[in-house]
Amino acid sequence: MSENQPYAIGGVGAGAAPPGGRPPQPPASMAVYKRELRRETRRRALEPEINFLNITAMLDMMTIILVFLLKSMSAQTASIPQSADLTIPKSILTTEASQEGVAVLVSKSWIIVDDKQVVPVPGDPTHGVEGKYKRGGPNDLYITELASRLQSWRDRDKQVRASTGRDPSGSEAIIIADKDTPYRLLVEVLFTLGQTEFNKFHLMVLQGSKK
Amino acid sequence: MEKLSAQQRSRIRRLSQPKELAPDEEGGELNIVPFLDIITNVMMFVLATITVTFTATIDSFPPRAGGASARAPTTPTLGLTILVVPDGFSVKARGGNVAPGCNDTGPGLAVGKANNDWDYTTLTACVRKLKASSDAFKDETSVTISGNPNIAYQTIISTIDAVRSTPDPSGKDIELFPDVSFGVAR
Numbered sequence: 152m153s154e155n156q157p158y159a160i161g162g163v164g165a166g167a168a169p170p171g172g173r174p175p176q177p178p179a180s181m182a183v184y185k186r187e188l189r190r191e192t193r194r195r196a197l198e199p200e201i202n203f204l205n206i207t208a209m210l211d212m213m214t215i216i217l218v219f220l221l222k223s224m225s226a227q228t229a230s231i232p233q234s235a236d237l238t239i240p241k242s243i244l245t246t247e248a249s250q251e252g253v254a255v256l257v258s259k260s261w262i263i264v265d266d267k268q269v270v271p272v273p274g275d276p277t278h279g280v281e282g283k284y285k286r287g288g289p290n291d292l293y294i295t296e297l298a299s300r301l302q303s304w305r306d307r308d309k310q311v312r313a314s315t316g317r318d319p320s321g322s323e324a325i326i327i328a329d330k331d332t333p334y335r336l337l338v339e340v341l342f343t344l345g346q347t348e349f350n351k352f353h354l355m356v357l358q359g360s361k362k
Numbered sequence: 363m364e365k366l367s368a369q370q371r372s373r374i375r376r377l378s379q380p381k382e383l384a385p386d387e388e389g390g391e392l393n394i395v396p397f398l399d400i401i402t403n404v405m406m407f408v409l410a411t412i413t414v415t416f417t418a419t420i421d422s423f424p425p426r427a428g429g430a431s432a433r434a435p436t437t438p439t440l441g442l443t444i445l446v447v448p449d450g451f452s453v454k455a456r457g458g459n460v461a462p463g464c465n466d467t468g469p470g471l472a473v474g475k476a477n478n479d480w481d482y483t484t485l486t487a488c489v490r491k492l493k494a495s496s497d498a499f500k501d502e503t504s505v506t507i508s509g510n511p512n513i514a515y516q517t518i519i520s521t522i523d524a525v526r527s528t529p530d531p532s533g534k535d536i537e538l539f540p541d542v543s544f545g546v547a548r
Binding site for chain 1: 364365366367368369370373374375377378379380394414415416417418419420421422423424446508509510511512513514515516518519520522523526544546
């Protein structure tokens with residue numbers, strides 16, 4: 152069909168007038184029809200709009216970053232309540248904290264192993280814990296109660312080490328002590344750890360400037 | 363201008379309708395914007411309230427009761443021992459007491475207090491001088507730290523920091539005595 156020929160649809164051709172009405176409009180040429188169709192399609196076309204922002208890729212990245220952030224924070228940060236009873240000392244050291252070993256807390260009031268209070272710290276701890284908690288009286292370094300608690304932990308750790316192929320000859324301990332702990336008390340704790348086959352100590356400190 | 367017939371107009375209306383997308387053709391995503399708003403607010407509060415403390419650990423070994431090892435070393439060793447006392451630091455090296463000034467052996471405290479405070483800078487300079495006094499000591503990294511019973515843990519840690527390393531003029535750290543063990547005074 153030529154573009155200039157009249158365009159009839161559905162058999163309604165030119166000259167087919169309904170009885171008693173206006174004569175029907177003759178169909179326009181194909182060129183006119185197509186032009187009108189294009190114009191109308193353009194007019195009615197939806198405005199190009201952004202229905203939603205595709206943030207899936209960004210969320211993927213954010214999730215990965217968050218996982219790494221949490222992982223590094225959990226490795227480097229202390230889950231230690233800083234209070235008047237336990238304020239750990241500051242050090243210029245910036246290495247990563249070790250997480251291996253039994254946690255021994257020495258606060259101003261208690262020696263705590265694995266979240267259990269073991270031995271009370273006296274008001275004046277310059278001479279260590281009270282003599283009744285030590286094997287040979289006030290001058291001894293061996294804290295009996297602490298040793299028995301550590302020994303049970305050591306026995307468990309020895310089995311774990313043997314079954315996982317690590318050296319079972321000694322265990323490790325993380326010492327979290329208050330900054331005002333006197334040297335005598337610290338040495339009593341370390342000596343007791345040494346006597347119960349703990350051969351490496353990690354002294355927990357806060358990364359910061361020298362005090 | 364030619365006019366369109368009724369059928370043509372009708373057909374144009376029908377064909378020019380914008381296509382409705384089927385539900386599966388639309389970007390059928392959850393509207394998570396309100397959720398993200400909440401998360402952002404919660405995150406801000408969480409970050410504002412927590413105090414992040416970064417920790418490190420100093421590795422050490424059990425204290426030795428006594429002191430001298432059973433077997434005498436075949437090469438000369440420094441055997442550095444630092445005793446923290448209320449008035450300063452007493453330094454022992456090669457079996458002798460280091461005299462004040464860190465130049466010779468003799469009685470007295472090698473490093474006294476300065477302005478009623480522990481003089482960690484002078485202690486660092488002292489142990490550096492002792493380490494540099496002979497080539498035989500350059501690979502020695504162990505130090506024994508001991509203290510009076512009433513010396514605070516913070517002082518012990520700061521002493522360990524003072525003898526661990528020191529920056530050289532270029533800013534690079536020179537390792538001094540990073541391997542710490544604790545001594546027990548009998």
